[in-house]
C-alpha cells in the first residue's frame with residue numbers, strides 16, 4: 579500500500595501552446611516536473627517569453643494547458659467536472675505586475691470585493707481587511723482610490739486583496755516590477771511573511787535578481803525551441 583502523502587503541488591509534463599490565427603501554434607511553456615509543499619516559497623525565473631506568465635495562468639486555471647497535469651493535493655485541477663472558477667475563488671490569490679485594482683473603488687472596497695467573490699462572510703472579511711490594512715501600513719489610505727495611492731501603496735493593497743480569503747496558493751507575476759528597491763523590499767517582506775504564517779504556497783515569477791536571491795527554491799524555465807504546427 580502506498581502511504582506517501584502527495585506533495586501539495588505536483589506538475590507533470592506540462593506543455594502549453596497558443597493557437598494563432600493562421601493555423602500555427604506558439605509553443606509557450608515546457609516544464610517536465612515541479613513539486614512544492616504548503617508554506618514553501620518558489621521563484622520561477624527565465625528569459626522573456628519562457629512561459630512564466632503562462633505557467634501562473636495555468637496554475638490559476640485561467641487557461642487550460644495543451645498537455646500534462648497540474649495536481650493540487652493530489653487532485654488534477656483540469657480533470658472533467660472540476661471548476662476553474664471555483665478553484666480560483668477558493669484557493670488562489672493572484673498578484674499582477676500592474677496591480678489591476680478596480681479604479682472606481684477604494685483600497686478597502688477592492689479588498690472587500692475580492693473577499694465577497696470568494697464567499698468570505700462579511701464580518702470575517704471586514705476584520706481581515708482591517709487587520710491587513712494595518713499590517714500593510716495602509717490604514718490611513720484605506721478610503722482612497724488606486725489613482726490616489728502611490729505605486730508601492732497600490733501593490734500593498736493588491737497583496738491584501740490577494741490574501742484576504744486565506745488562499746492555499748499565492749501566484750505573483752513580477753509583483754515588484756513597477757516598484758523602486760525600497761518598496762520592492764517592503765512588498766516582498768510582507769508577502770513572504772504572510773505566506774509563511776499561514777502555510778500558503780507562494781510562487782513568484784520574477785526577472786529581478788534581488789527578488790530571486792531571497793528564494794531557496796528557484797525553478798528555471800527555458801524558452802521553448804520549436805514552433806509547434
Ligand SMILES: Nc1ncnc2c1ncn2[C@@H]1O[C@H](COP(=O)(O)OP(=O)(O)OP(=O)(O)O)[C@@H](O)[C@H]1O
Nearest residue numbers: 596604605606624625626627628629630631632633
Ligand atoms: N495569448 C497569447 N497568444 C499567443 N501567444 C501568446 C499569448 N500569451 C503569450 N504568448 C506567447 O507565449 C510565450 C510565453 O509568453 P509568457 O507571457 O508566458 O512569457 P513570460 O516568461 O511571462 O515573458 P515576460 O518575462 O516577458 O513576461 C511567448 O512567446 C508569448 O509571445
Ligand SMILES: [Mg+2]
Nearest residue numbers: 630631632751
Ligand atoms: Mg510574463
